[in-house]
Amino acid sequence: MTKVAWQLGLVKAIVQETPRIKTFSLQLPAWQPHLPGQHYDMRLTTEDGYQAERSYSIASPPGQIGEIDLTIELIDDGEVSAYLHEGVAVGDSLEVRGPIGGYFVWRKELQTLPLLLVAGGSGVVPLMAMLRHRALIGAANPTVLLFSVRTPAEAIYRQELEALAQQDKQLTLLFTFTRQAPVGWTGYQRRIDRAMLTAILGRFPTLPQCFICGPTALVEQAANTLLDLGLSADSIRTERFGPTGT
Amino acid sequence: MAAFFNKGFGRKRESTASDRIPPGQYETPDFPVLSAGPTPRIALANWTFKMEGLIEEPVQWTWEQFNALPQQSFTTDIHCVTKWSKLDTKWEGVSFDTLLEHVKLLPEVSHIMAYSYGGYTTNVPLEGLRNSKGFIGLRYDGKPLTPEHGGPARLVVPHLYFWKSAKWVNRLRFMEEDEPGFWERGGYSMYGDPWKEQRYRSDDSDYQASLNDD
Numbered sequence: 001m002t003k004v005a006w007q008l009g010l011v012k013a014i015v016q017e018t019p020r021i022k023t024f025s026l027q028l029p030a031w032q033p034h035l036p037g038q039h040y041d042m043r044l045t046t047e048d049g050y051q052a053e054r055s056y057s058i059a060s061p062p063g064q065i066g067e068i069d070l071t072i073e074l075i076d077d078g079e080v081s082a083y084l085h086e087g088v089a090v091g092d093s094l095e096v097r098g099p100i101g102g103y104f105v106w107r108k109e110l111q112t113l114p115l116l117l118v119a120g121g122s123g124v125v126p127l128m129a130m131l132r133h134r135a136l137i138g139a140a141n142p143t144v145l146l147f148s149v150r151t152p153a154e155a156i157y158r159q160e161l162e163a164l165a166q167q168d169k170q171l172t173l174l175f176t177f178t179r180q181a182p183v184g185w186t187g188y189q190r191r192i193d194r195a196m197l198t199a200i201l202g203r204f205p206t207l208p209q210c211f212i213c214g215p216t217a218l219v220e221q222a223a224n225t226l227l228d229l230g231l232s233a234d235s236i237r238t239e240r241f242g243p244t245g246t
Numbered sequence: 247m248a249a250f251f252n253k254g255f256g257r258k259r260e261s262t263a264s265d266r267i268p269p270g271q272y273e274t275p276d277f278p279v280l281s282a283g284p285t286p287r288i289a290l291a292n293w294t295f296k297m298e299g300l301i302e303e304p305v306q307w308t309w310e311q312f313n314a315l316p317q318q319s320f321t322t323d324i325h326c327v328t329k330w331s332k333l334d335t336k337w338e339g340v341s342f343d344t345l346l347e348h349v350k351l352l353p354e355v356s357h358i359m360a361y362s363y364g365g366y367t368t369n370v371p372l373e374g375l376r377n378s379k380g381f382i383g384l385r386y387d388g389k390p391l392t393p394e395h396g397g398p399a400r401l402v403v404p405h406l407y408f409w410k411s412a413k414w415v416n417r418l419r420f421m422e423e424d425e426p427g428f429w430e431r432g433g434y435s436m437y438g439d440p441w442k443e444q445r446y447r448s449d450d451s452d453y454q455a456s457l458n459d460d
Binding site for chain 1: 252254255257269270272278279280329431445446448
């Protein structure tokens with residue numbers, strides 16, 4: 001078992017993805033290839049030694065050698081995310097360790113299997129790593145990304161996703177805007193439901209492998225509906241985040 | 247002074263009980279949900295709980311029988327490896343010590359594998375469960391435990407990271423040697439002591455020492 005040791009990553013670039021989401025590119029002295037879907041732990045330390053840790057999904061594919069991209073949402077009252085968004089600049093160092101996680105990950109055999117990815121908000125990040133990897137290796141498995149966001153301003157990676165879908169006939173990109181759709185939008189404008197998932201499953205020749213990542217309510221709804229529609233529990237992998245509010 | 251520190255990073259909120267928050271954790275009032283797959287559907291009429299392995303006679307309960315066992319209230323802090331801690335969570339359920347009164351352990355038992363509806367597994371040392379250290383939780387905050395939090399019944403081992411507290415538990419197997427469960431096979435700690443920050447397998451260098459402490 002390789003040691004998951006802390007290392008100091010150098011911030012090479014910061015991209016403002018949406019008003020509340022930034023991507024940090026970190027150059028790592030002990031970089032190692034990750035599996036798309038894995039995460040890194042980050043640790044912030046105050047001058048007097050207090051430390052706070054969080055886990056962040058890797059957005060970049062393992063083909064990006066020596067660097068990782070972490071896409072991080074600003075959480076209200078978030079001790080760590082607020083500092084990252086407001087206090088970190090290119091050239092700073094951030095302490096991380098990883099890659100971590102062995103279940104919600106891209107496995108080699110997926111490149112030949114139909115694949116349904118369901119994202120809610122910043123839950124798209126680990127799925128983006130999978131889609132970027134899939135594009136890099138030239139996989140031609142039928143793949144759908146169903147991406148639920150409240151407003152267009154929250155649609156992280158939208159341009160890149162649209163470009164990926166345009167150049168790849170096997171990749172279908174489906175947004176659903178649950179609060180406010182772009183002007184002239186003709187696609188989905190509601191929360192993920194049974195009719196939506198039934199229509200999407202109809203696009204696949206055989207039942208797909210599923211990865212679902214987002215807030216608990218979305219993950220529960222999507223996973224339960226897919227079970228109802230005949231998918232087996234072991235073909236559905238989930239990752240949940242965010243406050244439950246209950 | 248720390249060897250490395252993040253310039254300008256300051257503690258945003260002092261926890262109400264800092265001495266109860268393990269290193270790297272933060273206190274949350276929420277009860278986040280984390281599971282690797284869909285929430286299993288369990289009909290209480292078909293629910294069973296079984297103890298087997300290195301015991302003289304395996305034993306199995308139905309939902310009704312299990313609920314008739316003596317129950318206790320537990321107020322305890324819980325710590326998830328994804329960094330949140332929640333203080334003073336209130337549970338009701340059946341203590342592991344109560345369950346042990348129904349079986350005779352073979353002397354070589356050292357560890358337990360917990361199994362769940364949905365296929366989840368996790369390993370815990372016997373000594374990490376007995377003497378009031380573990381229980382089967384049936385109610386949370388005065389209400390039946392909801393499915394997404396592990397209902398109808400969940401193993402609760404509050405002194406270890408919360409992935410050891412198997413949701414939807416339906417079986418305990420008594421073992422002679424430690425074996426990795428679901429997350430442990432994926433590189434997570436075999437023991438998972440939050441106060442020693444044993445998150446991942448490579449944090450387990452003092453794994454034996456932590457066993458001896460208990």
